[in-house]
Amino acid sequence: MRIAIGSKNKAKTEAVISVVQQFIDAEFELRAVPSGVSDQPLSDKETRTGAINRALNAIKESGADAAFGLEGGVSEIDGELFVCNWGAMALANGEIYTAAGAQILLPEEVAAEVRNGRELGPVMDDYTNRKDIRSHDGAVGVFTNGLINRKTMFEHVILLVVGQYLYSKRTN
Ligand SMILES: O=P(O)(O)OP(=O)(O)OP(=O)(O)OC[C@H]1O[C@@H](n2cnc3c(O)ncnc32)[C@H](O)[C@@H]1O
Numbered sequence: 001m002r003i004a005i006g007s008k009n010k011a012k013t014e015a016v017i018s019v020v021q022q023f024i025d026a027e028f029e030l031r032a033v034p035s036g037v038s039d040q041p042l043s044d045k046e047t048r049t050g051a052i053n054r055a056l057n058a059i060k061e062s063g064a065d066a067a068f069g070l071e072g073g074v075s076e077i078d079g080e081l082f083v084c085n086w087g088a089m090a091l092a093n094g095e096i097y098t099a100a101g102a103q104i105l106l107p108e109e110v111a112a113e114v115r116n117g118r119e120l121g122p123v124m125d126d127y128t129n130r131k132d133i134r135s136h137d138g139a140v141g142v143f144t145n146g147l148i149n150r151k152t153m154f155e156h157v158i159l160l161v162v163g164q165y166l167y168s169k170r171t172n
Pocket residue numbers: 006007008009012039040041070071072073083119120121122124133134135137138139140141150
């Protein structure tokens with residue numbers, strides 16, 4: 001199966017490849033495609049739409065058999081901001097599977113910057129005085145003291161998505 005991935009961010013591409021290759025015999029290609037939503041999605045709905053758009057754009061651009069899209073965003077609950085994450089798998093026949101990942105509270109100091117219109121990625125780099133947090137630990141890794149990094153979190157999302165795809169294909 002030819003599978004496209006709608007990002008070149010390693011936290012995403014490595015998560016997709018490490019999970020999918022356990023269940024599907026596949027060749028992968030990476031494409032930085034548009035998400036069709038804001039650079040910093042501000043709700044679960046917008047983040048999920050971004051994941052679906054990435055999967056649809058990746059399958060359209062590549063002509064692959066299937067494509068994955070992963071999107072990170074933030075969502076507000078009772079005045080507090082949580083990091084949220086969504087994944088989508090699109091098939092050439094038009095089927096789409098989606099699932100959400102872990103959510104974790106952002107400290108008010110970080111949340112305030114995002115509310116002011118900055119993207120979480122650069123805000124996290126400033127906050128930690130490190131570079132490119134979004135491609136490695138992610139906010140989830142920083143605020144769980146490294147127990148769950150962004151790749152591991154995305155692996156759970158991909159397991160949920162691929163699991164639904166495999167369930168739909170079951171024959172017994
Ligand atoms: O290259 P792409 O695939 O776009 O990867 P990205 O890291 O920009 O990821 P998203 O566009 O899905 O994320 C939307 C925004 O939220 C940021 N973001 C989301 N989750 C994050 C996390 O865990 N740590 C740091 N930044 C995060 C990210 O940097 C963007 O500013």
